[in-house]
Amino acid sequence: MFEQLPEAIQQKVKTLATEAQKLNPTGWFEVLYSEAHRDPTQIPWARLTTHPYLQDWLNFSQPQGEGKNALVIGCGLGDDAEALSKLGFQVTAFDISPTAISWCHQRFPESSVNYLVADLLALDANWHHYFDLAIESRTIQALPVEMRQRVINCIAPVVAEGGTLLAITRIRDTDVIPDAPPWPLSEKELAQFIDLGFQEVHRNFFWSEAGQNTIKQAWIEYCLHQQ
Ligand SMILES: C[S@@+](CC[C@H](N)C(=O)[O-])C[C@H]1O[C@@H](n2cnc3c(N)ncnc32)[C@H](O)[C@@H]1O
Numbered sequence: 268m269f270e271q272l273p274e275a276i277q278q279k280v281k282t283l284a285t286e287a288q289k290l291n292p293t294g295w296f297e298v299l300y301s302e303a304h305r306d307p308t309q310i311p312w313a314r315l316t317t318h319p320y321l322q323d324w325l326n327f328s329q330p331q332g333e334g335k336n337a338l339v340i341g342c343g344l345g346d347d348a349e350a351l352s353k354l355g356f357q358v359t360a361f362d363i364s365p366t367a368i369s370w371c372h373q374r375f376p377e378s379s380v381n382y383l384v385a386d387l388l389a390l391d392a393n394w395h396h397y398f399d400l401a402i403e404s405r406t407i408q409a410l411p412v413e414m415r416q417r418v419i420n421c422i423a424p425v426v427a428e429g430g431t432l433l434a435i436t437r438i439r440d441t442d443v444i445p446d447a448p449p450w451p452l453s454e455k456e457l458a459q460f461i462d463l464g465f466q467e468v469h470r471n472f473f474w475s476e477a478g479q480n481t482i483k484q485a486w487i488e489y490c491l492h493q494q
Contacts, residue, residue, distance in 0.1 A: 280311050284448040288411050293363050293386065296409075300366035305373075312343060317350040318404055320435045323471060324486045325350065330431075332356035335399040338425055340387055341406030345371035348380045356400065361385035387421050395424045404435040408449040415456050423463040432465060432489040437482060438472075457487065465489035 283295035303309035317325075332355030339348040339360035344367065348360035358380040362368055371382045385391070387406065407418050426432050437451035445451065461467065468488045475482045 276309060276311055281447050284409070292411050292414060293388070296362075297364040297366060300364045300370065303366075305370060307344065310344065312405060315344065315346060317346050318435065320471075320473060320484065320486045321347050321350065321402065321404060321433070324433055324435075324488065325354070327469070327471065328488065330354060330356075330400065336397070337400040337402065338394070338398040340401060340403040340422060340425075341409070342371065342382070343367055345375055345378075345380065345382065347402060347404055348382070349375055349378060351400070351402070352378065352380050359383070359398075361387075363387070387418065390421060390425065396427050398425050399427055399430045400433070401425050401430070402433045402435075404433075405437075405449070407434070408436050408451055410450070411448075412444045412450045412456075415450075415452070416459060419456070419459045419463070423460065423465070426465075426491045428491055428493045430491050431468075432460070432491065434460075434487045434489070435484070436487070437484050440483070451483070460489050465491050 280299065283298060287293075287295040299310065307313040307315055332351060335356055337351045337356040337358045339351065339358060342348050342360035342362050345360060348358050348371075352358045360371070360380050361383050363384065363386050365384050368382050368384050371378075371380075401422065403422055407415065407422070410418055422432070434457075437449055438457070439445065439451035439453050442453055442455060466489060468490045470485050470487045473484045475484070
């Protein structure tokens, strides 16, 4: 998420996230969005286009959206939600940052996406088992590892029986917890989705270099089996 940024923004995000980590780990996103004053270059993850790994999954999986609903978790500036909407999904997209959501409304005034402010950690129970497709792109990894179990427990229930969950995330090969964000997921952490009734259907890896480090990312498609 942070690999190709000017150093100053990279440092700002790391400082905000690290300082917030203990007291209010979700509080810094609104600070970042509001201090950006609608300049997307100040938002490290903003690409103003469909995320390439989501696009890769869409090309691979060719989902048909007609008659289906989709949820985009931590939607940021809305491009991924718009991509699903163009495929015919009835899309709900939420973010904890009110500024991000008002930015989405400003960018896509004619959109049929239902953009709203919501906290993943306190979702409406009406959303439980409701969505045919849920997409989480890089939101789990933006939250501290200590919260991981809770975050995954909050994501899992939104998927309807027989529905699909797509996770786009960095993956770490060790159980050692990185000391600064983003905090990639370990296989042990990902296995929580399996414990919650999902089956992994497909996975595609992507590797990139950042300085001395190799970054391992993937999209992972899960299916929630019908009982
Ligand atoms: C790293 S960004 C990724 C944004 C977008 N999904 C993408 O891939 O470009 C994480 C997003 O999750 C949002 N977020 C973080 N914690 C959240 C929470 N508890 N509930 C809802 N959104 C949250 C942030 O505001 C931010 O927009």
